[in-house]
Amino acid sequence: MDREALVLRNRAMAEAFHQLPLKHQARRAALFAIARLPTWRRRTAETGRILLIRPDHLGDVLLSIPAIHQLRQALPNAEIHALTGPWSAEVLANNPALDAVLTLPFPGFSRTPKQSLRSPYELALHTARQLRRIGYDTAIILRPDHWWGAMVAYLAGIPQRIGYDLTDVALFLNRKLDRRSEHAVLQSARLVSVLAGESQLENLRLEYPVQEHDRVWVRGYLEEWGITSKQRIIAIHPGSGTWVKRWDDARWATVADLLHEQLDLSVVFTGGDHELPMISSIVTKMRHTPTLLVGDANIGQLAALYERAQVVLGPDSGPLHLAAAVGSATVTLFGPADPLEFGPWGPPERHIVLTSTIGCRPCRVVDWETDDPANHPCMRDIPMERVLEAARRLAQRDRF
Numbered sequence: 560m561d562r563e564a565l566v567l568r569n570r571a572m573a574e575a576f577h578q579l580p581l582k583h584q585a586r587r588a589a590l591f592a593i594a595r596l597p598t599w600r601r602r603t604a605e606t607g608r609i610l611l612i613r614p615d616h617l618g619d620v621l622l623s624i625p626a627i628h629q630l631r632q633a634l635p636n637a638e639i640h641a642l643t644g645p646w647s648a649e650v651l652a653n654n655p656a657l658d659a660v661l662t663l664p665f666p667g668f669s670r671t672p673k674q675s676l677r678s679p680y681e682l683a684l685h686t687a688r689q690l691r692r693i694g695y696d697t698a699i700i701l702r703p704d705h706w707w708g709a710m711v712a713y714l715a716g717i718p719q720r721i722g723y724d725l726t727d728v729a730l731f732l733n734r735k736l737d738r739r740s741e742h743a744v745l746q747s748a749r750l751v752s753v754l755a756g757e758s759q760l761e762n763l764r765l766e767y768p769v770q771e772h773d774r775v776w777v778r779g780y781l782e783e784w785g786i787t788s789k790q791r792i793i794a795i796h797p798g799s800g801t802w803v804k805r806w807d808d809a810r811w812a813t814v815a816d817l818l819h820e821q822l823d824l825s826v827v828f829t830g831g832d833h834e835l836p837m838i839s840s841i842v843t844k845m846r847h848t849p850t851l852l853v854g855d856a857n858i859g860q861l862a863a864l865y866e867r868a869q870v871v872l873g874p875d876s877g878p879l880h881l882a883a884a885v886g887s888a889t890v891t892l893f894g895p896a897d898p899l900e901f902g903p904w905g906p907p908e909r910h911i912v913l914t915s916t917i918g919c920r921p922c923r924v925v926d927w928e929t930d931d932p933a934n935h936p937c938m939r940d941i942p943m944e945r946v947l948e949a950a951r952r953l954a955q956r957d958r959f
Contacts, residue, residue: 560934562917563918565917565919565934565936566917566918566919568934569919569922569934569935570918570919570922572924572930573919573922573923573924576922576924577923577924586727587726587727590706590710590727590730591730593710593713593714593730594710594713594730594731598713598714598715598716605696606638606694606695606696607636607637607638607696608637608638608639608640608693608694608695608696608697609630609634609637609638609639609640609695609696609697609698609699609754610640610641610642610690610695610697610698610699610712610717611623611627611630611639611640611641611642611698611699611701612642612698612699612700612701612702612705612708612709612711612712613641613642613643613647613701613702614643614644614663614665614667614668614702614705614707614708615643615644615647615668615702616644616646616647616668616800616877617646617647617650617858617876617877617878617880617881618876618877618879618880618901619702619743619877620643620647620650620651621650621765621767621877621880621881621884622743622744622747622765622880622901622904623701623747624651624654624765624766624767624884625744625747625748625763625764625765625904626701626744626747626748626750626751626763627639627641627651627654627656627657627751628656628764628766629748629751629752629755629760629763630656630751630754630755631655631656631657632755633754633755633756634754634755638658638659639656639657639658640657640658640659640660640661640693640695641654641657641659641660641661642661642662642663642690642708643660643661643662643663644662644663644664644665644668644669645662645663645664646668646669648660648662649857649858649859650767650858653768653770653859654768655768663682663686664682665707665708666678666679666682666707667679667707679707683707683710683711683714684714686711686715687711687714687715687716688715690711690712690715690717691715691716695712695715695717696717696718696719697717697718697719697720697721697754698712698715698717698719698720698721699721699722699750699751699753699754700712700720700721700722700723700728700732700750701747701750703722703723703725703728703738703746704723704725704727704728705722705728706725706727706728706730706731709722709728709730709731709732710730710731712731713731719733719734720732720733720734721734721736721750721753721754722734722735722736722750723735723736723737723738723746723750724736724737724738725738734753736749736750736753740899740900741899741900742899742900742901742902742904743900743901744763744765744904745760745763746900748760748763763904765880765883765884765904765905766884766885767862767881767884767885769859769862769863769866769885770859770863773859773860773862773863774863774866774867776856776860776863777856777860777863777864777867780852780855780856780860781827781850781867784850786825786827786850790825791822791823791824791825791869791954792824792825792826792827792850792867792868792869793818793822793824793825793826793827793868793869793870793871793872793950793954794826794827794828794829794864794865794868794870794871794872794882794887795811795814795815795826795827795828795829795871795872795873796828796829796830796871796872796873796876796878796879796882797811797828797830797834797837797838797841797873797874798830798831798834798837798838798873798874798876799873799874799875799876800876800925801925801926802932803894803895803924803925803926803927803932803935803937803938804874804875804876804894804895804896804925804938805837805874805938806874806892806938806939806941807939808837808840808841808844809841809844810943810946811841812841812842812844812845813844813943814872814943814946814947814950815828815841815845815847815849816845816846816847817947818947818950818951818954819847819849820847821951822951822954822955824869824954825849825850826847826849826850827849827850827851827852827864827868828841828842828849828850828851828852828853829852829853829856829861829864829878830852830853830854831853831854832853832854834853835853835854838851838853852864858881861878861881862881862884862885863885865878865881865882865885865887866885866886866887868882868887869887869888869953869954870887870888870889870890870950870953870954871887871888871889871890872889872890872891872946872950873889873890873891873892874891874892874893874894874938875891875892875893875894875896875898875901879891879903880903880904883903883904883905883910888909888910888953888954888956889903889909889910889911889953890911890913890946890949890950890953891903891910891911891912891913892913892914892938892941892946893912893913893914893921894914894915894920894921894935894937894938895920895921895922895923895924895925895935895937896921896923896925897921897923898912898914898921909953909956911949911952911953913941913945913946913949914937914941915936915937915938915939915940915941916940917936917937917940919937920937921937922937
């Protein structure tokens with residue numbers, strides 16, 4: 560198939576993918592019925608307690624941090640709680656802007672299979688009862704399309720429910736904002752500005768606090784691999800949540816070797832346990848032996864490693880946002896996702912985004928399931944030379 564035909568094919572498939580499937584149309588009818596049910600309303604005095612609902616994984620939760628700090632700055636005496644998945648609680652655990660971090664295995668985000676069609680609604684009722692006992696004045700649905708979180712806030716009788724005016728979500732809201740085409744950081748901040756004020760939208764900074772004990776752990780770990788505190792390192796996180804967002808193993812191997820040889824940098828590969836086979840494949844293709852931090856580090860330790868790096872490279876993923884949050888320079892390869900919405904947050908001269916020029920990008924489809932990977936070349940199209948040039952440019956800059 561020639562390139563023009565492939566682009567037309569993928570555009571048609573992406574359009575079909577974004578259409579509401581039949582089972583979701585049935586769900587929408589059920590949600591309309593739920594939104595008309597009478598719900599409990601709290602009659603006690605105002606608590607000044609705010610609930611931020613964010614079900615996502617690492618990257619999206621990190622991109623909510625500027626909004627959380629914006630809210631705290633505007634309302635220093637408010638009690639602010641975050642409700643997130645157990646997979647992301649560590650991201651917010653040390654955040655000084657939050658009074659509590661509550662966890663919940665959100666349906667659709669947990670890797671545990673759904674027990675039945677009823678189970679998400681049974682969990683919603685159970686969660687609503689628990690939130691009712693705590694007592695909140697306001698809930699902010701930070702994920703724009705999270706109808707389940709909005710429904711829970713409604714069933715819990717939270718008086719003020721803020722979110723974006725998207726069909727399934729808006730049913731359960733009483734403060735609705737039009738969603739704009741803008742970065743995810745601004746989308747969260749705009750919701751929070753209902754309470755914090757529009758002036759708080761300026762100077763939004765993404766910062767993740769690195770703990771000294773995590774720096775000590777990283778120092779010791781690198782020393783075990785023969786890397787002293789004076790040696791410069793470059794970190795590569797080649798994994799991502801789906802195959803369509805990954806680059807080629809052999810190219811990562813060549814990039815790592817050349818950067819080591821040309822810039823005298825020690826290369827550290829990072830990843831989770833499930834990414835070990837991919838990283839092992841990369842290492843077997845290299846001429847030099849890199850350092851591996853795969854499955855050994857928690858989020859705080861990974862942040863300390865990235866803080867130590869001259870530059871962090873990888874595809875669009877949560878760890879690249881973590882690197883930006885600790886002040887590291889980044890080179891991020893984007894395929895189906897839109898960097899205008901999910902690109903690194905920070906000075907563009909320190910965060911280089913590389914994309915393909917193929918006409919069907921960004922399709923915003925990150926799970927093509929069993930479709931042939933050859934039909935989705937948006938990552939493959941990014942030349943190795945561009946990755947090397949971007950990494951060299953950032954690595955040779957004086958960080959301070």
